[in-house]
Amino acid sequence: MIETNNISLERIWELLEEVKDPEIPVLSLVELGVITNVAFVENKVVVKMTPTFTGCPALDFMQKQIKVKVEKHTGLETQVIIDKETLWSSDKISDIGKEKLKNFGIAPPLKKACGISMESFKYTPCPFCNSANTTLRSTFGSTLCRAQHYCNDCKQSFEQFKPL
Amino acid sequence: MNNTALKELILKMADDALIIGHRNSEWTGIGPVLEEDIAFSSMSQDKIGHAWALYNILNEHFGEKDADTTAFNREEKLFTCCHLVEYPIGEYDFSLVRHFLMDKAEYHRYDMLTNSSFMPLQNLAKKVKGEIKYHVMHAETWIEKLANGNEESKARVQSALNYAYPLALSLFEKGTDEVALISDNIFAGEEALQKAWEADIKTCVEKYGLKMPENIDATKFMGGRKGFHTEFLAPLLKEMQEVFAIDPSAEW
Known part of the structure; x- marks a missing residue:
């Protein structure tokens, strides 16, 4: 050691x-x-x-x-x-980290392999009720790393940690 | 490696990012809808972050002054931003179209730089490209929405495009030694960048049912890279540098 x-x-x-x-x-x-x-x-x-x-x-x-x-x-x-040589990516957030984000009310980022497009943002699951019936409001939110969504089922606005 | 040409490239990229970042931050609090207020503020913050990272490269690798001093304690003549970023925010249609034209160019520029032989720039480009992608997605969404909105929104986007397009060509004003940048594999050059950009813009514009501007003469918008600026830059700098100027040695 x-x-x-x-x-x-x-x-x-x-x-x-x-x-x-x-x-x-x-x-x-x-x-x-x-x-x-x-x-x-x-x-x-x-x-x-x-x-x-x-x-x-x-x-x-x-x-x-x-x-x-x-x-x-x-x-x-x-x-x-x-460290400027090692690039951060949202894929580096650990599974436990993603679970904690969700419990905190922020939808975790999708894997980058899912692609980053307006289309891939469309079905971000709601962190409160897990519904996929959600709408992207804006790819910019309260901090640089968050997008804003709205859940059409539980009628809650929620944020998502953006895939990067 | 030709350091003069490389430094010139990094400085103009940083100055473009800083000035557009400061400019667009003027939308904070007065955006047409809350989401746009937030979007323009966030994108400004990203841009100022990019400028900071670029000034840091100049500081760490070429012994230039630190980022704050370079940004806030430099006279107008030494800025090498292009005319496009200097213009006032105007109406939302102009700011939106400028953002569309500029971020498309930034995206292609950083994409090209992900192959740069200058590693600090290559590393930064890989990171920044992903961030700019969000700016491009934002711009495309709104231009498409307005181009397919009603008669007035379509006419306003078209007219803003006609006005901003020649101005946007100032982004591609050549540096003093493009050949050196190309032969050193630092950057494929402004001409190649402009070509990629034009093809991309044309595809989008046609997809949205808009028309490409014609009879373009961008001559009068050139000079920014050599320190010749519009009358809009001096007041911007005065405001941006005001606090720093009160006490340049203050610790933050």
Whole structure:
């Protein structure tokens, strides 16, 4: 096991599970799929992460949260680096992450293999009643990563995490 | 690799994204319907994010100033955005058609750049292309809706298209060394881009039952890439840079 000061990499990943997406507080950064690597480099913790959308305003905040969390619980200096080589995609959201999104009231993204078109958005299942009888209202929503839909059965507006 | 030509390419892309992003953010709070208000605001945020990423490449790989300084502490003459992005938002028909013409071009540009030999640009292009796809889908949906709406909506879209099309050709004003970009496999060049764009626009326009504009003369809209701008850019910059200018050393 790789460890520094008796702290294992597994412990770092556990800590990262406790850092949540500031826009979707039920989802951890690990479940969101934005953490691309964790390593010990010369007694320091180096966490690599990749942004969801290029203009995501939460990126800075997430970097700070990771640093504070890991340093507080390990006492090790922590560096958070933006990984520009590994591209994030909505397919990187874990199955547990998708389940949590749905329970939070946000329809999870369809697999990218389903295609990204106005057609593929049409039948996004409602996260509240599972009905497929829904209407796309707009491909833009309250944050960069969400689209807006309306459920014709339970008459609820709902958001969807956009496939990217 | 020809760094001058490469830097020029990245800077003009960044400036286009920043200026259209700032311009279209003027729709925040006054969109014709709430969804459009949100859509234009979100797309602006995306664009400013793209500009930020491009300025960062200039900063990290070519030692240019950081993104904030480049965006907010530069005089008009040093901006290389095209005339299309400078025009005021006008009526919604103009803003919508401009967004359609521009995002189609951006989509093709980033698509071409996914094969760029300059890796930072290739990586960014792969990411941004997926985001721009949403902009294109948005534009197509609304243009189609209005072109098939009533007589007035159709006439307004057609007239906005006739007005904005020559202006949109300013996007493809050539850089000082296109040959270098092409031979270094950085970018296939403005001419190839314009060709792909024109074919795409023509297909859409005909599908929506609109007409392609004729007798196009775009000469007077050129010059942006060399720092010659319309009278609309200076007031935009003044507003955009106002807060930064109060205290350039402030920490945010």
